[in-house]
Amino acid sequence: MAIEISEQLRSAAAYLGDSGRRWLDELPGLVASLEEAWGIVCGRALNGGNWAYVAEATTSDGRMAVLKVGIPPGDEDDDRRERRALSMMDGDPYAALLKFDDERRAMLLERLGRPLGELGLPPERQLAIATRTAARGWRPVTGAGLRDGAAKAMWLAEFVERTWNALNEPCSEECVVRALQYARNREQAVRALQRVFVHGDAHPWNVLEVPGSTLFRLIDPEGLASEPAHDLGVILRGWNDELQAGDATALAFQRVEQVGAMTGVDRQGAWEWSYIERLSSGLLLLQLGREDEARPYLEIADRFARVYTPWPQ
Numbered sequence: 001m002a003i004e005i006s007e008q009l010r011s012a013a014a015y016l017g018d019s020g021r022r023w024l025d026e027l028p029g030l031v032a033s034l035e036e037a038w039g040i041v042c043g044r045a046l047n048g049g050n051w052a053y054v055a056e057a058t059t060s061d062g063r064m065a066v067l068k069v070g071i072p073p074g075d076e077d078d079d080r081r082e083r084r085a086l087s088m089m090d091g092d093p094y095a096a097l098l099k100f101d102d103e104r105r106a107m108l109l110e111r112l113g114r115p116l117g118e119l120g121l122p123p124e125r126q127l128a129i130a131t132r133t134a135a136r137g138w139r140p141v142t143g144a145g146l147r148d149g150a151a152k153a154m155w156l157a158e159f160v161e162r163t164w165n166a167l168n169e170p171c172s173e174e175c176v177v178r179a180l181q182y183a184r185n186r187e188q189a190v191r192a193l194q195r196v197f198v199h200g201d202a203h204p205w206n207v208l209e210v211p212g213s214t215l216f217r218l219i220d221p222e223g224l225a226s227e228p229a230h231d232l233g234v235i236l237r238g239w240n241d242e243l244q245a246g247d248a249t250a251l252a253f254q255r256v257e258q259v260g261a262m263t264g265v266d267r268q269g270a271w272e273w274s275y276i277e278r279l280s281s282g283l284l285l286l287q288l289g290r291e292d293e294a295r296p297y298l299e300i301a302d303r304f305a306r307v308y309t310p311w312p313q
Contacts, residue, residue: 098110114208149230
């Protein structure tokens with residue numbers, strides 16, 4: 001069976017070394033075994049599978065679905081965490097989980113429409129849709145079975161510092177200092193708040209149209225017990241090209257105000273999460289060899305390292 005592998009997926013597999021390369025070699029047989037076990041027929045590969053193989057599938061009763069097969073995990077089992085999150089949410093505003101196989105890191109999901117990032121909408125419109133969709137999923141949780149947002153803040157701080165050193169300081173030291181400060185702030189804030197379920201990675205390619213509806217649904221959740229500002233920070237970290245082209249600070253503040261007005265969420269919290277996510281995303285992309293994609297994240301983070309926000313801290 002011929003399997004089409006994107007450059008992003010090849011890059012991710014190479015990053016994992018021997019285990020990633022073995023997974024690519026075994027992927028055709030793995031997909032064939034899932035087709036047989038689940039009574040599905042797989043079609044073309046879909047874009048957006050940076051850490052998983054994603055393809056169209058059709059069930060035996062004609063239902064359109066999506067097969068997702070994750071790359072072997074490293075220290076943390078991201079695939080099982082995603083499956084648990086989807087099971088907990090049990091549908092809207094998340095994609096419905098039809099079948100799963102933890103051993104093979106595979107899931108069968110309902111098939112949705114186009115990603116928000118492919119619709120050609122202006123950034124502010126995309127921002128509003130992603131925010132509304134993520135907010136529909138915020139509901140109180142005890143944290144059982146979910147990664148804690150406070151722990152994620154400190155994990156990101158450690159990742160930023162370690163990766164910045166490993167990559168020979170690709171941005172200013174001020175960037176790292178600011179990210180570590182913000183991570184400590186968010187850790188303390190999450191510990192003091194009633195946690196809610198947050199997606200954790202609600203960027204425009206994880207927000208998909210619901211066919212025949214004006215609604216959107218979310219895919220690829222990290223699934224965290226955190227604060228709403230955490231989700232907003234991930235959404236706000238994007239659209240760096242527009243920030244580079246204009247008054248970056250004014251535009252970024254305007255975006256924070258936009259999502260704050262829509263949700264009532266703390267502006268400073270959203271700003272701090274967006275800074276941490278922007279810098280860590282840039283460093284990760286650089287680590288994966290995707291320098292052209294990484295640079296806008298790092299350059300904007302460098303500018304914002306010296307910015308004083310207008311919201312109480």
